[in-house]
Structures are given as C-alpha cells and as structure tokens.
Amino acid sequence: MSAKAEAYSSSANLGPGFDILSMAHNAFKDIVIARTIEEKGKIVIKSNNPKIPLDPEKNSAGLATKILLQEKGIDEGIEIEINKGIPFGLGLGSSGASSVAAIAAVNELFELKLTQEEMVKYSMFGEQASSGSPHPDNVAASVYGGIIAVTSVSPVKVVKIPVNIDFKILLISPQGEREGKTKKAREMLPSKVDLSLYVKNSRYLSSLILGFIKGDKELIKQGLNDEIVEVAREPLYPHYKKIKEIALKNDAIGSCVSGAGPTVLVLYDDHTNVDKIKVESLEVCKVFGLTCNFISAQIAGGVKSERLN
Numbered sequence: 001m002s003a004k005a006e007a008y009s010s011s012a013n014l015g016p017g018f019d020i021l022s023m024a025h026n027a028f029k030d031i032v033i034a035r036t037i038e039e040k041g042k043i044v045i046k047s048n049n050p051k052i053p054l055d056p057e058k059n060s061a062g063l064a065t066k067i068l069l070q071e072k073g074i075d076e077g078i079e080i081e082i083n084k085g086i087p088f089g090l091g092l093g094s095s096g097a098s099s100v101a102a103i104a105a106v107n108e109l110f111e112l113k114l115t116q117e118e119m120v121k122y123s124m125f126g127e128q129a130s131s132g133s134p135h136p137d138n139v140a141a142s143v144y145g146g147i148i149a150v151t152s153v154s155p156v157k158v159v160k161i162p163v164n165i166d167f168k169i170l171l172i173s174p175q176g177e178r179e180g181k182t183k184k185a186r187e188m189l190p191s192k193v194d195l196s197l198y199v200k201n202s203r204y205l206s207s208l209i210l211g212f213i214k215g216d217k218e219l220i221k222q223g224l225n226d227e228i229v230e231v232a233r234e235p236l237y238p239h240y241k242k243i244k245e246i247a248l249k250n251d252a253i254g255s256c257v258s259g260a261g262p263t264v265l266v267l268y269d270d271h272t273n274v275d276k277i278k279v280e281s282l283e284v285c286k287v288f289g290l291t292c293n294f295i296s297a298q299i300a301g302g303v304k305s306e307r308l309n
C-alpha cells in the first residue's frame with residue numbers, strides 16, 4: 001500500500017508574528033510517498049537530498065510519523081520517501097513541509113481521517129527533530145495554505161487570515177543549505193523583552209493582520225516590522241536591513257525576514273520597481289560575500305494527498 005502527499009514552502013513570522021504567523025507559497029514543494037513495508041514497527045527514510053538525516057529520530061518526517069503511528073497504535077513498518085524540492089536552512093519551512101507531507105501521506109495510507117489541526121499537532125513533532133523546538137507556524141501554513149495565525153498550541157488552534165489584497169512575493173535567498181540554522185537562531189533569542197518593545201510589536205502585529213483583512217497596503221507596510229526577534233538574530237542575516245531599505249525605497253508593500261532567515265521576503269505589486277530591487281539587492285549580497293537567488297512566488301494552497309494503491 002502507498003500514498004503520496006505534497007506540501008509547499010512557507011515564510012514564518014512575517015515580522016512581528018514569531019511562532020504565530022506564516023504564509024504558504026508556491027516557491028518550492030516537498031513530495032512524500034509513504035509505503036507499508038514488511039518489517040513491523042520499522043520506519044525507513046529515503047531522500048533525494050543526501051544532506052538531510054536518514055535517522056527517523058533526526059528527520060522531521062521520521063519523528064512526526066513515529067509519534068503519529070505510536071499514538072494511533074499502528075505497528076506496520078513504513079518507508080517514507082522524501083523528494084525534497086525545498087532547500088533547507090534558508091527560512092523557507094523546509095523541515096516543516098517534509099513533516100506535513102509525511103503526516104498527510106500516512107493519514108491517507110491508513111485512512112486516519114485526521115483534522116487539519118491534528119495534522120499540525122503531529123507535524124510539529126517533526127520540528128522538534130530538526131530545530132529542537134516544536135514551533136507550529138511553518139507546519140500550520142503548509143497544512144492550511146494561505147496566511148495563517150496559530151492562536152493556540154495546546155490544543156492546536158489555527159485561523160486562516162482572509163487576505164483581501166493582491167500582491168506578489170519575491171524571495172531573496174542566499175545560496176547554500178545551512179545545517180541546524182533554526183536551532184541556532186532560536187538560541188539567540190532573549191528570554192525577556194522590554195514592555196515598550198512588546199507594545200511596539202503588538203501594534204505591528206495588529207496592523208499587519210488588519211491590513212490583510214481590510215486590504216490596506218499602508219497597514220501591511222506598517223505591520224511588517226519587528227523590534228525583538230529579527231533584531232536579536234541580525235548577525236545571521238547582515239544583508240537584511242539594506243535589502244529592506246532598497247525594497248521600501250522602490251515602493252514594495254513591505255519586507256521582512258522569512259522565518260529564521262537568511263532569506264528576505266518582499267511583498268510587492270504593480271507600483272513596485274522590482275527590477276531595481278533585484279539589481280540593488282545583488283550588490284548588497286555581493287558586499288556580504290553572498291550569492292543570492294531571486295524566487296518569484298504566489299500564496300499557495302494547503303497540503304494535498306492521494307492514495308496510490
């Protein structure tokens with residue numbers, strides 16, 4: 001028996017929404033095929049990307065699958081074949097998408113009828129394997145599609161934000177997969193924050209969510225800012241501030257770090273001079289010794305799965 005699922009890349013945080021907001025995009029996707037194998041209780045991981053761990057405890061798809069099977073009392077052996085389309089370590093929700101696609105494929109395989117929130121719950125264990133912390137934002141975006149807010153983690157509650165504005169997405173992404181980057185990035189965060197920064201960030205968060213709902217560009221621009229997490233992690237993406245300046249100068253709707261970086265997310269529309277953003281950003285990347293790729297994308301839908309046989 002086998003089943004297949006595909007899940008899109010995502011940009012988490014969106015400025016002020018650390019571990020809360022995330023956007024699924026069609027920049028890249030992972031495809032997972034789950035097959036039953038003869039050896040009971042065994043999980044075998046295969047992948048086209050030789051750099052990801054094949055130990056099921058260390059692979060996001062493997063750990064999520066293991067916990068799902070345990071909780072459902074299923075002792076079948078499973079092979080998880082991960083066709084990675086999403087480069088990892090760039091802030092594009094790569095580990096999360098593998099985990100979501102694996103959970104959706106196993107759901108299909110055993111007809112578990114998981115709800116979307118249950119899929120998020122199990123996929124989060126995958127993030128534990130890859131970054132040491134079960135953050136919910138990337139996996140929630142890959143499960144639901146669109147722009148989501150995780151309003152509770154225990155129990156998992158996710159709300160899809162109505163987006164009443166058309167925009168395009170540009171990802172400016174330094175080359176090279178970075179091992180263990182999100183883990184390191186989470187270790188850089190402060191354990192306490194100033195009340196004044198908390199108030200500023202809360203204003204950004206409310207502006208951003210209201211901006212998407214009202215279709216108000218100015219509110220989105222005002223909201224795509226962060227005084228806490230982006231600032232604490234600045235050494236991981238020294239190119240970001242300058243690229244954001246360039247994007248805003250050329251009439252982008254807004255810009256922020258994608259997830260834990262180093263990819264920079266730019267939202268733009270017909271009033272934006274995208275070519276100029278690209279030319280000037282390339283110069284910035286060069287100054288910091290980076291080779292940057294540009295990826296154009298649009299908001300993507302949620303995970304899709306199908307039974308193969």
Ligand SMILES: Nc1ncnc2c1ncn2[C@@H]1O[C@H](COP(=O)(O)OP(=O)(O)OP(=O)(O)O)[C@@H](O)[C@H]1O
Pocket residue numbers: 010012051052053058059060061082087088089090091092093094095096098099129130131138178179180181182183258259260261
């Ligand atoms: N199935 C998987 N896909 C991708 N990376 C995986 C997977 N399983 C384990 N990993 C490991 O998880 C880490 C992924 O890195 P990281 O968390 O920085 O990337 P990401 O998931 O792409 O980014 P982000 O969470 O910032 O959006 C790497 O060290 C990688 O080896």
Ligand SMILES: N[C@@H](CCO)C(=O)O
Pocket residue numbers: 012013018019020091092093135137138182185186258259260
């Ligand atoms: N919210 C997570 C997303 C990682 O992509 C973080 O910033 O650590």
